[in-house]
Amino acid sequence: MNLSEPLKQRIEALVRSDRVVLFMKGSRRFPQCGFSGAVVQILDAVLPSYTTVNVLEDPEIREGIKAYASWPTIPQLYIDGEFVGGADIIREMRESGELAQKLGGAAGGGGEVKAPKITISEAAKRAFTEAAAEAPGELLRFEVSPRFEYGLFFGPRAEGDIEVDAGGLTVLVDPASARRADGVSIDFVDGPEGAGFRIENPNEPPRVRQLSVRKLKEMLDAGERFEFVDVRTDKEHAIARIAQAKLLDQAELERLEALPKDTPIVFHCHHGGRSRSAAEAFVGRGFSKVYNLEGGIDAWSVAVDPSVPRY
Known part of the structure; x- marks a missing residue:
């Protein structure tokens, strides 16, 4: 990929936005790949603060940073504007003591880590x-x-x-x-x-929570208030359904998106795959209490209500 001058300037501004900058998948609080998570864990042990850039939020930066550093993978660590390396190199530098030397005054800066409550x-x-x-x-x-x-x-x-x-x-x-x-x-x-x-944990970012069919039954029996959404097709919904679930069509989607972001929403499908994708999309829209029904309506039929047809 050839870097355009505007993209190069954007990347250079990010690289120099802090003394220590990590281009990664996800964020410091919630890495979204194992290699990014490994580097965050290394840096967290020695640095009270540093900047992370989530390349998943900007495809142009995701590809551009690879060309900028002539390095084909993410994560990438920069110290004082200089490219240091990816996950394996950072791990080796940590073990040899070279990373602490490279960080110098940045390591341990900002005071001793306080005991959490x-x-x-x-x-x-x-x-x-x-x-x-x-x-x-x-x-x-x-x-x-x-x-x-x-x-x-x-x-x-x-x-x-x-x-x-x-x-x-x-x-x-x-x-x-x-x-x-x-x-x-x-x-x-x-x-x-x-x-x-x-x-x-109040520090944990919103994520999709898995919900068992037995727990769902408890919630329904107790009359708990939540949105219950079926993301299957009209044809599947006609074959088998859980009575309280609403089929996700355009009108229902627009209604859900207008709800307060702390509204509890439970998604279900046939076996749990499609509903998890829908649930993740709602977390991405800022909803904080999003659940996916484990095993979908098939698990509901097996473990809770055998009168619901399996298909």
């Missing part, structure tokens, strides 16, 4: 206390990945750990997780699908 319910404390008896000498660890995937387990203390007093229970977090864990609440719940920990 973590709230643990009494039910969760009891569960952790019981589990601690099986792990003598180890402490509860909480990890939050760049993609907001959670690790909650007992393990030894590690260098750089931050100790959090969660209402009398000690929790260890690494510096990168600490930045994503502030304000987290952890509960222990026991329902029809079994017991487990429920984590609520």
Whole structure:
């Protein structure tokens, strides 16, 4: 690809917008590929702040940055306006200590990472206390990945750990997780699908949430208020339907788009694939409480209502 002068100027402005700039897929809070997530995790461990450019939002920048650096892949890291490398090179530089040298005063700038506030319910404390008896000498660890995937387990203390007093229970977090864990609440719940920990994190960006057919039935039986949308074709809807679901046509689409962005919306299709795509599109439009029915109407027929025809 040949860079036009206007595109080159746009890229140079982005490259020099901060001392450390990462061109990536997704954002620092929510990387959308494993390589981008790996570099974010490396940078988060040493930098309190840096700039990220989401190439998925601008196809011109996505292709242009490859020509600009003569580097065929994303992510790409720039320090002081200089191209440093992609994921593998950054990983090698981290391990050799070269990355810390390259960052110089940027690393660790902005002060020490503060201990996050973590709230643990009494039910969760009891569960952790019981589990601690099986792990003598180890402490509860909480990890939050760049993609907001959670690790909650007992393990030894590690260098750089931050100790959090969660209402009398000690929790260890690494510096990168600490930045994503502030304000987290952890509960222990026991329902029809079994017991487990429920984590609520105000830092987590909106994403499509998977909803089981049994949980959907509970919501319907309880009279909970939410929009329930069938994204299948007219023909499929005529063969089998869940009574409360509305077929997504143009009029329904326009009605949904006009609703408040915090309106709960559940999408379903035959097996869950098409509805997930529709749900992701609504997250992209700014809706924050979007659900996809796992297994679709087929799972509903198998597990909840066998009177609904399978096809």
